[in-house]
Amino acid sequence: MLYREAGQFKTSYAADQQIFPILQDRVGIAVIAAIALGVLPLVATEYLTTTILIPFLVMSIAAIGLNILTGYAGQLSLGTGGFMATGAFAAYKLSTAFPDLNIVFVFLGSGVITAFVGVLFGIPSLRIKGFYLAVATLAAQFFLLWLFNKVPWFTNYSSSGVISAPPRAIFGDIMVTGSSAHYTAKYLFLLVFVGFLALAAKNLTRCHLGRAWMAIRDMDIAAEIIGIKPLQTKLSAFAISSFYCGIAGAAWAFIYTGSVEPLAFSIEISFKVLFMVIIGGLGSILGSFLGAGFMVLLPVILTNAPHILGLNIPVDMISHLEYMIFGALIIFFLIVEPHGLARLWQIGKEKLRLWPFPY
Amino acid sequence: MSSTAVSAASGSDAFTADGRHKIGGVILSVQNISLSFGGVRALTNISFDVRQHEILAIIGPNGAGKSSMLNVINGFYHPQEGKVIHKGQERKRMRPFMAARAGIARTFQNIALFKGMSALDNIMTGRNTMMKSGVLAQAFYLGRARKEETEHREFCEKIIDFLEIEAVRKTPVGRLPYGLQKRVELGRALAAQPEILLLDEPMAGMNLEEKEDMCRFILDVNKEFGTTIVLIEHDMGVVMDISDRVVVLDYGRKLADGTPDEVRANQDVIDAYLGGGH
Ligand SMILES: Nc1ncnc2c1ncn2[C@@H]1O[C@H](COP(=O)(O)OP(=O)(O)O)[C@@H](O)[C@H]1O
Ligand SMILES: [Mg+2]
Numbered sequence: 001m002l003y004r005e006a007g008q009f010k011t012s013y014a015a016d017q018q019i020f021p022i023l024q025d026r027v028g029i030a031v032i033a034a035i036a037l038g039v040l041p042l043v044a045t046e047y048l049t050t051t052i053l054i055p056f057l058v059m060s061i062a063a064i065g066l067n068i069l070t071g072y073a074g075q076l077s078l079g080t081g082g083f084m085a086t087g088a089f090a091a092y093k094l095s096t097a098f099p100d101l102n103i104v105f106v107f108l109g110s111g112v113i114t115a116f117v118g119v120l121f122g123i124p125s126l127r128i129k130g131f132y133l134a135v136a137t138l139a140a141q142f143f144l145l146w147l148f149n150k151v152p153w154f155t156n157y158s159s160s161g162v163i164s165a166p167p168r169a170i171f172g173d174i175m176v177t178g179s180s181a182h183y184t185a186k187y188l189f190l191l192v193f194v195g196f197l198a199l200a201a202k203n204l205t206r207c208h209l210g211r212a213w214m215a216i217r218d219m220d221i222a223a224e225i226i227g228i229k230p231l232q233t234k235l236s237a238f239a240i241s242s243f244y245c246g247i248a249g250a251a252w253a254f255i256y257t258g259s260v261e262p263l264a265f266s267i268e269i270s271f272k273v274l275f276m277v278i279i280g281g282l283g284s285i286l287g288s289f290l291g292a293g294f295m296v297l298l299p300v301i302l303t304n305a306p307h308i309l310g311l312n313i314p315v316d317m318i319s320h321l322e323y324m325i326f327g328a329l330i331i332f333f334l335i336v337e338p339h340g341l342a343r344l345w346q347i348g349k350e351k352l353r354l355w356p357f358p359y
Numbered sequence: 360m361s362s363t364a365v366s367a368a369s370g371s372d373a374f375t376a377d378g379r380h381k382i383g384g385v386i387l388s389v390q391n392i393s394l395s396f397g398g399v400r401a402l403t404n405i406s407f408d409v410r411q412h413e414i415l416a417i418i419g420p421n422g423a424g425k426s427s428m429l430n431v432i433n434g435f436y437h438p439q440e441g442k443v444i445h446k447g448q449e450r451k452r453m454r455p456f457m458a459a460r461a462g463i464a465r466t467f468q469n470i471a472l473f474k475g476m477s478a479l480d481n482i483m484t485g486r487n488t489m490m491k492s493g494v495l496a497q498a499f500y501l502g503r504a505r506k507e508e509t510e511h512r513e514f515c516e517k518i519i520d521f522l523e524i525e526a527v528r529k530t531p532v533g534r535l536p537y538g539l540q541k542r543v544e545l546g547r548a549l550a551a552q553p554e555i556l557l558l559d560e561p562m563a564g565m566n567l568e569e570k571e572d573m574c575r576f577i578l579d580v581n582k583e584f585g586t587t588i589v590l591i592e593h594d595m596g597v598v599m600d601i602s603d604r605v606v607v608l609d610y611g612r613k614l615a616d617g618t619p620d621e622v623r624a625n626q627d628v629i630d631a632y633l634g635g636g637h
Contacts, residue, residue, distance in 0.1 A: 013512040200498035207497035207504055208490040211476070215484050218473035225433060226551065227459030227488035240494070283475065
């Protein structure tokens, strides 16, 4: 089917303000949703689900979170790992303190707690920008991890420091977290969660809050002069971004790895999420998914491709290769296409829209 | 854009023969303003009044302090001496967003648009302070959020029609030519339905045709909505044509203040500015 806007005249501004005003986009989303919900659960193996689909979904949440803060509101952050850890430990504390609390509320609650923590560490953003703000968020990263390591209350005084995520069920008896949960149940539960979170993020970014974020990002002085309160706007970005990162951390611990440990949320993951956002596209929800997908797939491809091609590349070489490819791509996207894969996708669509007559 | 649909002006205003709102009392008064940056004196003891519904031009050579004056009015610069009285109330030290919320909008000498956003979104941002829906309503595009988005969109579309920028409403403003960017910036200021509109060189760098369009927009805004306009402009022809009164600044001091004819006849102005081959 051709990708065309022509003939789809909007008869009202409300119709033009739909989330996906173009029919082909709506069809595309519906197809993706149908595959993700209906086909993948039936055909995906345990390996595919647990090594690709679940981490992809978890990292998509984190990438959306960071994209809200950095891509939309223009506040650079390296604290993502710290906020994810906050979400993981908040979920652990919530679900052990209130064993009967529905897992959905455990996740949402951990997001809310992380939002408050994010606001706290967002306060310096009123005074400092760019590189200096990134350094300040780095402080959040190290402080939070240090806190969860040092204060035994967070791990419920467990001696090893590594704790398994408690098993929790939805609809009475369908286990979705912990080691006894079936991988398909975990995947579907996470998928629905991600669907709602992505929808909410997309909506937020096209309403007045999103415009305030982008205004602050593009020119904070002009934003203030047209009546946007800088502090409130920046802190709202920190809050909502951290809400997403917190839920990502909770999902990481409860659904992906099944254990809650600070080590998983080191500075490395902060950088990884930042790379996802840069490669996928700053200021794009779609880009958050593309970036997360790319970052999750690349190591898998690098690990498996040599086998398939009959090459024998040592494991440490592969991980070096991974870093080199990431590095090159980041430089490419930062210099050539700051809006990332999402922008490349859009350019492709625009070309298609005009094809075959470019003028 | 019809005046009944969007007019913020009160119905009791009297109109002049050509349909403009009659110039009223003093709406904003700057008194004995002095402003310096380190050793540089940008403004020295400046006083003048802005009257309701008038078009007031501020002229003067580069570096005279014109932009600084606007920055004082909208709370971006804080003068060391003097006061700003807005609607009879002396203003305490204020932040720019407070001025915006008090009905003062402005455009900039160097365009200050949000480059990554579309023309429409830039203009919509001008109405952000009027939107009150909460985070959850926005996240799920429910009730109030949906209603607000649609209503404000309709208002902004009127501005877009008025400024004749329908064709570029979805284009990121960074990709628009200079003249259109200036229009979008005016649109963003208008979206706030300001009582006072501060325009810093709205026609700088434009060709004749673009200037004529911009003049028409400014006059129409003033006529239809009674918006009080303070504008900085270099083109003397334009100034003499469209303004009710003119304030002349030179090296941070006020040289003259009066109708275009009075200013044109003022010997100080002739010596310092008009006579200088401008
Ligand atoms: N933020 C600032 N910092 C330092 N000096 C400034 C600043 N803003 C304006 N000035 C100085 O104030 C004087 C008046 O500038 P300005 O108001 O921009 O003049 P105009 O708009 O009339 O050309 C100039 O000498 C300028 O260098
Ligand atoms: Mg100036």
